[in-house]
Amino acid sequence: MARAVKTQRKALNTAIAWGVGLLIFFPILWTILTSFKTEAEAIADPPVWFNFSWTLENYFTVQERSNYFRHFWNSVVISVGSTLIGLIIAVPAAWAMAFVPGKRTKDVLMWMLSTKMLPPVGVLVPLYLIFRDLGLLDTRIGLVFVLTMINLPIIIWMLYTYFREIPSEILEAARMDGAGLREEVLHVLMPMAVPGMASTVLLNIILAWNEAFWTLNLTAAKAAPLTAFIASYSSPEGLFYAKLSAASTMAIAPILIMGWFSQKQLVRGLTFGAVK
Amino acid sequence: MSTKASRAAARLMISPSVILLLGWMLIPLGLTLYFSFLRYNLLMPGDNPFVGLENYSYFLTDPGFTAAIWNTLALVLGVLVITIGGGIVLALLLDQPMWGQGIVRILVIAPFFVMPTVSALVWKNMFLNPVNGLFAHLFKALGLQPYDFLAQAPLLSIIGIVSWQWLPFATLILLTALQSLDSEQLEAAEMDGAKPLSRFWHIMLPHLARAITVVVLIQTIFLLSVFAEILVTTNGGPGYASTNLTYLIYVQSLLQYDVGMGSAGGVVAIILANIVAIFLMRMIGKNLEA
Numbered sequence: 001m002a003r004a005v006k007t008q009r010k011a012l013n014t015a016i017a018w019g020v021g022l023l024i025f026f027p028i029l030w031t032i033l034t035s036f037k038t039e040a041e042a043i044a045d046p047p048v049w050f051n052f053s054w055t056l057e058n059y060f061t062v063q064e065r066s067n068y069f070r071h072f073w074n075s076v077v078i079s080v081g082s083t084l085i086g087l088i089i090a091v092p093a094a095w096a097m098a099f100v101p102g103k104r105t106k107d108v109l110m111w112m113l114s115t116k117m118l119p120p121v122g123v124l125v126p127l128y129l130i131f132r133d134l135g136l137l138d139t140r141i142g143l144v145f146v147l148t149m150i151n152l153p154i155i156i157w158m159l160y161t162y163f164r165e166i167p168s169e170i171l172e173a174a175r176m177d178g179a180g181l182r183e184e185v186l187h188v189l190m191p192m193a194v195p196g197m198a199s200t201v202l203l204n205i206i207l208a209w210n211e212a213f214w215t216l217n218l219t220a221a222k223a224a225p226l227t228a229f230i231a232s233y234s235s236p237e238g239l240f241y242a243k244l245s246a247a248s249t250m251a252i253a254p255i256l257i258m259g260w261f262s263q264k265q266l267v268r269g270l271t272f273g274a275v276k
Numbered sequence: 277m278s279t280k281a282s283r284a285a286a287r288l289m290i291s292p293s294v295i296l297l298l299g300w301m302l303i304p305l306g307l308t309l310y311f312s313f314l315r316y317n318l319l320m321p322g323d324n325p326f327v328g329l330e331n332y333s334y335f336l337t338d339p340g341f342t343a344a345i346w347n348t349l350a351l352v353l354g355v356l357v358i359t360i361g362g363g364i365v366l367a368l369l370l371d372q373p374m375w376g377q378g379i380v381r382i383l384v385i386a387p388f389f390v391m392p393t394v395s396a397l398v399w400k401n402m403f404l405n406p407v408n409g410l411f412a413h414l415f416k417a418l419g420l421q422p423y424d425f426l427a428q429a430p431l432l433s434i435i436g437i438v439s440w441q442w443l444p445f446a447t448l449i450l451l452t453a454l455q456s457l458d459s460e461q462l463e464a465a466e467m468d469g470a471k472p473l474s475r476f477w478h479i480m481l482p483h484l485a486r487a488i489t490v491v492v493l494i495q496t497i498f499l500l501s502v503f504a505e506i507l508v509t510t511n512g513g514p515g516y517a518s519t520n521l522t523y524l525i526y527v528q529s530l531l532q533y534d535v536g537m538g539s540a541g542g543v544v545a546i547i548l549a550n551i552v553a554i555f556l557m558r559m560i561g562k563n564l565e566a
Contacts, residue, residue: 009372009373010372010373010374010375013369013372013373013374014374014375014376016369017369017370017372017374017377017380018376018380020366020369020380020384021379021380021381021383021384022383024383024384024386024387024440024443024444025383025384025386025387027387027395027398027399027402027403027440028386028387028390030398030402030410031394031398031402034402043408045408045413045416046413046417047410047413089292089293089296090293092289092290092292093289093290093292093293093294095289096285096286096287096289096290097286097290099286100282100283100285100286102283102286106561108290108294110557110560110561112293112294112297113557113560114553114557115297115300115301116497117497117549117550117552117553117556117557118301118305118546118549119500119501119522119542119545119546119548119549120501120522121501121503121521121522121525121526121541121542121545122305122308122542122543122545122546122549123304123305123307123308123542124525124526124529124530124538124542125307125308125311125529125535125538125539125542126303126304126307126308126311126539127304128529128530129307129535130303130304130307149296149297149300152293152296152297153297156293181285206389209391210389210390210391210392212391212392212393212503212504213501213503213504216393216503216504216507217526217530226391227391227392227393227504228393230391230393230394230397231393231397231504231507231508233397233508234397234400234507234508234509240401241401241402241408244397244398244401244402245398245402248394248397248398251391251394252389252390252391252394255389255390255391256386256389256390258389259385259386259388259389260382260385260386260389263381263382263385263448266388266445266448267448267449267452270445270449270494271449271490271494272560275449275452275453275486275487275490
C-alpha cells in the first residue's frame, strides 16, 4: 500500500518535472527544429512540428552567404586562446597561493575577485580608444587579450579552490625524497590537479564563447566571433527564421554539450567557491 | 613553515597575475576618471578642455539617466524575483525522486549555455514577433489580438528573456545547496509530524538562505551589465523605454562619440556596482576562512 503510494508520487513528480523541463528547453528545441525547415515552413500557421520536409539547405546557405566558419573559427580562437593564456598565467599564481600561503594571500585573492566586479561599461571608453590607437579594433589578438583579463580572476579562483584540496603532506613527502620544485610540480602536483584544471578550462571556454559585451563593441566584420555575427541578424531582409535557426544551432551546439559536462564546476566557478 | 626561498618563489609566481590585473584595472579606470572631467567629443576635434563636473551634471540631469536608472532597477529586481522564486520551486521539484532526473536537469540548465545574442534573437523573432511569432499564432488560435510584445512592453519582454537565461543558474545553485541538506534532519521533522510547508519554512529555507544570497549578489553583478539582449531586440527603445544604464552609456560613448559624458556615466556605473560588490565580497571572504 505505502509502496504503491510512493510509486504514484514518483510518477507524478516525473510527469511534472518532465513537463516543466521540456517547457524551459522548448525555445532551444524549436530553434533546432526550425533550422531543418524551409523558410515557408518556419513561419507556417499553424506551426509544423515534425511533419515537414527536413532539409540541410539552411546550413549551406548560411555558410555560403556569410562565410560562417570564419566566425566560428574566430570564436574558437578567441575562447580557447584566452583560456589557455589565462591558464598559463594563473597556474603558478594559484599554486603559490594554495601551497605557500602568506599573510596577505587572502587579501590578494579578494582583490583579484574585486576586479571582476568592475562593470565593463565603466571602462568601455578608454579601452575602445586604446584599441583604436593601437590598431587592435576588430582583431582576434585584441579580443584574446580582453577576455584573458576578464576571466583571469575566475581561473585563478577555481584553480586555487582545487589546489587547496590537494593534501600538502604529499608534496612534503616528495620534497623529503629529494624532488626539486620542477619534479614536484610536474610529477606530483600536476597529475592530481588535472581534473580541476580540465573543469576550469571547460568553464572558461564556455564563458568566453558566450561573452557578448566586448565582442560586440570591439569587433566588426573581420574578427567577429559568433556572438557578434549572430547579432547581424537583428536587422535582416526577407524571410530568415530558418537561416537564423541554423546559424544559432551551430553557435550553441558545441557549448551546450560542453556545458552539460561541466554542470558541477559551473556552481563552483561562478560562485567563487561560495557554494559547492 | 615555509622557507624564505619558497616565499620568494611564490611571490615571483604570483606577480605576473597581479601586475596584469593591476594594469588592467588601474589604466582604464584612471583614464575613465580623467576623461570624465574633459569636454571631449570625437566628432569635435581640437583640444579637450577641463570642465570639472560639467559632464556629471549633464549626465545626471539627462532625462535618459532617470529612465535608465529605473529601468536598470526594474530589470535587476524583476529578473531576481522571477529566477529566485522559480529557482526555489524548480530546485524543490528536481530534488524529488523521479525517473530520468539527470535528463530533466540537463533540459532545465540548457538555456544558461545559450549565448545572449542567440537567445535574444530567437525570442524576438520566433516567439514575440507580432506576425510570425509562435505567441502570435497561439493568440490567433485562441481568438485574441496578436500582441506586439517588444513595442508595447519592451522592458517586460527583456525581463522575460533575461529571466529565461538566468533561471537555470539560480536553479542549479539552489539545487546544489538543497542536496547538501542533512536528510536526517528532514526525516526527524517529518516524524515529529511537521507539515511539508512548515518543513520548508523552518528547515529548508534557512538552509537555503546563504545560497539565495549568493545568487542574488552574483546575478546582480551580471544583471547590472545586461547589454546584448537590449542591443539586438529594442535598441533601448521605444524612446528610453528599455534603456538601462549600461546601454545608455554605450549610446553616449560609441554612438554619439561623447567621450566625456560616456566616461562620467562609466564612473556612475562603477560606483553603483561597487555598492553591490562590497556585500558580495564580504560573503565570499567569510567563506574563505571556513
